[in-house]
Amino acid sequence: MKLNFKKNVQNIIAVVMLVAIVLAVAFTGKKEQKVEVKKEIGLLQTVKERGYVICGVNADLPGFSSQDESGNWSGLDVDFCKAVSAAVFGDANKVEYIGLNAAQRFPTLASGAIDLLARNTTWTISRDVNLMFEFAGVNYYDGQGFLIPTELGIDSAKNLDGAFVCITKETTSELNLNDYFAENNMTYKPIYVEGNTMAKEKLFGGECDVFTTDASGLASARSGAEDPSKWKVLPEIISKEPLGPAVRQGDQEWEDVVRWTHFIVVKAE
Numbered sequence: 001m002k003l004n005f006k007k008n009v010q011n012i013i014a015v016v017m018l019v020a021i022v023l024a025v026a027f028t029g030k031k032e033q034k035v036e037v038k039k040e041i042g043l044l045q046t047v048k049e050r051g052y053v054i055c056g057v058n059a060d061l062p063g064f065s066s067q068d069e070s071g072n073w074s075g076l077d078v079d080f081c082k083a084v085s086a087a088v089f090g091d092a093n094k095v096e097y098i099g100l101n102a103a104q105r106f107p108t109l110a111s112g113a114i115d116l117l118a119r120n121t122t123w124t125i126s127r128d129v130n131l132m133f134e135f136a137g138v139n140y141y142d143g144q145g146f147l148i149p150t151e152l153g154i155d156s157a158k159n160l161d162g163a164f165v166c167i168t169k170e171t172t173s174e175l176n177l178n179d180y181f182a183e184n185n186m187t188y189k190p191i192y193v194e195g196n197t198m199a200k201e202k203l204f205g206g207e208c209d210v211f212t213t214d215a216s217g218l219a220s221a222r223s224g225a226e227d228p229s230k231w232k233v234l235p236e237i238i239s240k241e242p243l244g245p246a247v248r249q250g251d252q253e254w255e256d257v258v259r260w261t262h263f264i265v266v267k268a269e
Contacts, residue, residue, distance in 0.1 A: 052089075056100045057097050106127070120214065123246075127246070134246060139262065142241040143238070144213065145215040147218040149231060158184055160209070164191055165211075168194065
């Protein structure tokens with residue numbers, strides 16, 4: 001399994017032009033209003049005055065967001081941050097990337113330390129309502145799976161009873177894992193990790209028998225192993241994970257920028 005997110009140059013140009021047109025039309029309409037409405041300075045104006053977008057991404061998930069040896073970021077979520085930058089500034093490179101693990105992402109977004117969270121995050125009702133985040137849409141449909149050493153000789157997740165499982169705490173992955181094992185009358189011993197990097201270290205180091213997360217993350221982890229043939233993703237997909245970028249609720253103008261950037265990127269594809 002190999003992730004491939006190469007962008008067509010013409011599509012990227014179309015994204016920049018279409019986003020610019022949408023925003024231009026929206027702002028032109030506002031200028032034509034006869035009645036002036038005073039309001040607090042929103043995030044869009046703050047971002048413009050600052051001169052760049054601050055985007056929270058995964059610290060190390062090749063295919064979604066990762067840095068090369070020169071510090072350059074690339075991946076699906078990174079490309080979305082660039083598209084938002086293009087929409088606001090007409091320049092895709094005015095972005096500061098903040099690498100976040102699963103535990104850091106929501107407090108960091110809620111605190112206002114980042115403008116946008118584009119970090120392979122599942123859109124759920126609790127995150128939308130309880131945490132008061134607004135998701136722009138779904139940019140990747142995923143599902144949770146299992147990565148194990150080939151030498152275990154296991155061909156099904158239903159044979160993982162009693163396994164030591166590397167899992168990120170307080171995530172949808174942990175809830176799905178609990179449900180799946182309970183439904184199949186199995187037990188497991190959790191090895192809690194803070195993200196994919198730690199999970200890979202523990203799995204490849206023999207501290208856990210299996211790593212479970214979204215299948216895209218498993219494919220990324222396997223491709224980064226010294227010998228990928230020694231690892232395999234089991235066939236079971238135990239959940240549906242609609243991933244997408246999110247912002248804080250309460251700033252309609254900024255929500256519109258991010259949401260319509262998402263729509264136009266999808267249309268350009």
